[in-house]
Amino acid sequence: MSKNVYLPYAATSEKAHIKSMVQYRKMHNKSLESTEQFWSEIASQFHWETPYDINNFYSYNFDVTKGPVQVKWMEGATTNVCYNLLDKNVRNGMGDKVAFYWEGNDPEDYSKITYKKLLEEVCRFSNVLKSKGVVKGDRVAIYMPMVFEIVIAMLSCARIGAVHSIVFAGFSSDSLAERMADCKCKVLVTADSVYRGDKLLNIKSLCDIAMDKAKNFGHEVSTCIVVRHLPRLYRSMNTSNGTNGSNSDIIDLHSDVPILNITLNDNLTFSVPWTDGRDYWWHDEMDDVEPSCYPVWVSAEDPLFMLYTSGSTGKPKGVLHTTGGYLLYAATTFKYVFDYHPGDIYWCTADIGWITGHSYVVYGPLANGATSVIFEGTPFYPDNGRYWSVIEKYKVTQFYTAPTAIRALMKFGEEPVKKHNVDSLKVLGSVGEPINPEAWLWYYQNIGKERCSIADTFWQTETGGHVITPLPGCTPMKPGSASFPFFGVKPILLDESGKEIEGVGEGYLVFNKPWPGIMRTLFGNHERFQSVYFSKFPGYYCTGDGARRDEDGYFWVTGRVDDMLNVSGHLMSTAEVESVLTEHPDVSEAAVVSRPHPIKGECLYCFVTPNHGVTFTPKLSSELVKKVRESIGPFAMPDVIQHAPGLPKTRSGKIMRRVLRKVAVNDREVGDISTLADEHIVEELFKNRPEKS
Ligand code: WT7
Numbered sequence: 165m166s167k168n169v170y171l172p173y174a175a176t177s178e179k180a181h182i183k184s185m186v187q188y189r190k191m192h193n194k195s196l197e198s199t200e201q202f203w204s205e206i207a208s209q210f211h212w213e214t215p216y217d218i219n220n221f222y223s224y225n226f227d228v229t230k231g232p233v234q235v236k237w238m239e240g241a242t243t244n245v246c247y248n249l250l251d252k253n254v255r256n257g258m259g260d261k262v263a264f265y266w267e268g269n270d271p272e273d274y275s276k277i278t279y280k281k282l283l284e285e286v287c288r289f290s291n292v293l294k295s296k297g298v299v300k301g302d303r304v305a306i307y308m309p310m311v312f313e314i315v316i317a318m319l320s321c322a323r324i325g326a327v328h329s330i331v332f333a334g335f336s337s338d339s340l341a342e343r344m345a346d347c348k349c350k351v352l353v354t355a356d357s358v359y360r361g362d363k364l365l366n367i368k369s370l371c372d373i374a375m376d377k378a379k380n381f382g383h384e385v386s387t388c389i390v391v392r393h394l395p396r397l398y399r400s401m402n403t404s405n406g407t408n409g410s411n412s413d414i415i416d417l418h419s420d421v422p423i424l425n426i427t428l429n430d431n432l433t434f435s436v437p438w439t440d441g442r443d444y445w446w447h448d449e450m451d452d453v454e455p456s457c458y459p460v461w462v463s464a465e466d467p468l469f470m471l472y473t474s475g476s477t478g479k480p481k482g483v484l485h486t487t488g489g490y491l492l493y494a495a496t497t498f499k500y501v502f503d504y505h506p507g508d509i510y511w512c513t514a515d516i517g518w519i520t521g522h523s524y525v526v527y528g529p530l531a532n533g534a535t536s537v538i539f540e541g542t543p544f545y546p547d548n549g550r551y552w553s554v555i556e557k558y559k560v561t562q563f564y565t566a567p568t569a570i571r572a573l574m575k576f577g578e579e580p581v582k583k584h585n586v587d588s589l590k591v592l593g594s595v596g597e598p599i600n601p602e603a604w605l606w607y608y609q610n611i612g613k614e615r616c617s618i619a620d621t622f623w624q625t626e627t628g629g630h631v632i633t634p635l636p637g638c639t640p641m642k643p644g645s646a647s648f649p650f651f652g653v654k655p656i657l658l659d660e661s662g663k664e665i666e667g668v669g670e671g672y673l674v675f676n677k678p679w680p681g682i683m684r685t686l687f688g689n690h691e692r693f694q695s696v697y698f699s700k701f702p703g704y705y706c707t708g709d710g711a712r713r714d715e716d717g718y719f720w721v722t723g724r725v726d727d728m729l730n731v732s733g734h735l736m737s738t739a740e741v742e743s744v745l746t747e748h749p750d751v752s753e754a755a756v757v758s759r760p761h762p763i764k765g766e767c768l769y770c771f772v773t774p775n776h777g778v779t780f781t782p783k784l785s786s787e788l789v790k791k792v793r794e795s796i797g798p799f800a801m802p803d804v805i806q807h808a809p810g811l812p813k814t815r816s817g818k819i820m821r822r823v824l825r826k827v828a829v830n831d832r833e834v835g836d837i838s839t840l841a842d843e844h845i846v847e848e849l850f851k852n853r854p855e856k857s
Pocket of ligand 1: 519594598621623624626707709724
């Protein structure tokens with residue numbers, strides 16, 4: 165074994181589900197060699213209304229040349245995910261167990277909800293959805309802050325067989341409109357507003373704009389249900405004097421507070437735009453329905469949810485996950501990757517609007533009957549110690565966050581951490597991008613006190629759950645390596661010609677066999693599903709990432725091999741940003757590349773060629789930054805807009821992006837540029853860099 169290996173803490177190993185690499189290998193082999201047996205033992209812990217057939221447990225085709233690509237697990241069996249997450253746990257005596265602690269943006273604002281109460285609220289909201297005409301298979305869009313109601317809305321969809329399509333509430337109205345029109349949602353569930361740090365965001369008015377824009381795409385949302393979140397916050401702001409906040413046991417979800425024009429204080433009135441006949445207050449609707457609702461039994465291969473992820477051609481892809489396989493996979497990865505044991509308090513900081521929030525705030529934890537924290541705020545409010553104070557407050561045992569957050573918090577040194585007791589921690593997770601060894605070590609030493617295992621989890625929206633990850637208490641860790649495959653997963657590295665690389669080497673990261681949680685299709689576009697993921701190497705699912713296998717067999721994910729960028733763990737395509745830039749009337753052409761960034765991991769560096777006769781000015785530059793921010797979302801804000809009198813193109817017209825990446829970092833070793841139509845442009849671009857370094 166090479167140097168720089170961190171062995172798991174012995175006391176954790178003793179109690180871990182998987183105690184050694186020998187045990188891991190045994191189970192991993194079984195998962196690949198006796199796949200049916202391995203997963204059916206797990207499936208047997210869940211309720212199936214119609215049982216699965218062990219002799220027809222799963223089937224797949226990954227080879228486009230042999231027919232349509234398809235993946236099926238436990239087809240023919242019926243179940244209900246919501247029933248397995250809530251009713252089953254309540255029936256097993258866990259009704260009074262806390263499912264979620266809620267920690268608001270304001271530290272004075274907190275609450276909790278038990279499994280029993282969650283089930284009751286879900287039943288009510290299921291009845292609300294039914295009263296609005298939602299039936300099995302219908303799509304319901306959700307655009308919400310991190311409040312209990314987002315979980316309630318998701319699980320209500322699952323309960324009645326509707327398909328939720330959550331759009332992260334940091335996306336612009338354009339992005340929301342495009343996604344709602346693509347999935348043709350009947351209903352949109354949202355909230356009046358939310359505080360992010362000290363900023364108040366009126367998300368209902370953003371939804372109104374989006375619903376209008378969706379009409380331009382030919383889709384009309386018939387119902388919009390709005391959670392009244394702001395008065396709740398306002399009440400706590402008003403009453404919190406340090407002794408008495410809104411910290412009641414359960415937030416009263418049906419309380420009566422005046423609506424519409426809400427006067428927050430003497431000089432601020434907050435109004436919620438309203439369309440009668442389309443818009444309904446959540447609490448009004450919830451008061452009128454029964455607190456019980458029989459679950460709809462759905463087939464294991466019926467859709468559970470869809471979630472959009474960026475595509476390299478610009479148009480977002482509606483990744484579709486189904487019922488049975490996703491449930492097994494979210495549940496199993498949660499249990500082993502976080503080494504979850506009853507009594508643990510788990511906290512994943514991801515927003516529910518991303519796949520991490522779906523699998524590891526909602527589905528995985530609830531499937532295990534876990535208690536988790538849902539956090540509405542940011543790591544920096546009211547101060548930079550907020551994460552550590554939340555860990556201390558709830559005695560969090562497993563903490564799951566992103567490298568970009570770790571790097572941002574590292575900047576403030578150890579002092580904010582030292583003010584809090586974080587000794588409850590046992591497992592630290594990382595997700596979203598490769599974690600650089602420096603951030604890994606800081607996390608390991610200062611947060612984990614060299615006692616915690618770090619799970620650097622590699623996966624994608626498409627994979628449904630972790631696919632390459634260390635297991636706490638088991639895997640010797642190498643900072644920056646996601647290490648070994650999860651059960652049921654066999655990573656393969658291919659060279660450019662599609663030949664499998666054995667042993668040490670680097671290549672395309674692909675898989676030739678499905679695990680239960682892999683996506684089944686892109687919503688409404690199976691052709692695109694096949695062409696994006698399965699056409700480059702027939703027989704293999706292509707992740708779009710490159711990876712290296714070292715001399716000890718560890719996998720190191722090296723990053724995207726396609727035109728995708730990963731900014732603070734948010735995946736986006738160069739094409740989508742370029743198309744926004746070129747929409748500006750003064751812009752003729754644009755090319756976007758990623759540049760390494762100390763906190764965000766990567767940032768957007770944009771080259772812009774103005775129209776003939778237009779001068780490139782700081783005003784144009786700031787208009788473009790604003791335009792990208794408004795069209796996609798704040799997380800997509802470019803760091804640099806550079807004037808490009810021309811772009812480096814080959815004679816066939818293809819932009820040579822590697823040259824632009826060199827310009828972005830001011831590295832003059834540009835390599836061979838002899839195929840460029842005009843080599844001089846490269847020098848021009850270096851001269852035009854807006855920065856000195
Ligand atoms: C892409 C998927 C999976 C949930 C969050 C992002 C990158 C993610 C890691 C990791 C190296 C990682 C990959 C992947 N990525 N986790 N631990 N090490 N790279 O989901 O938006 O679908 O993005 O994020 O490039 O393909 P996503």
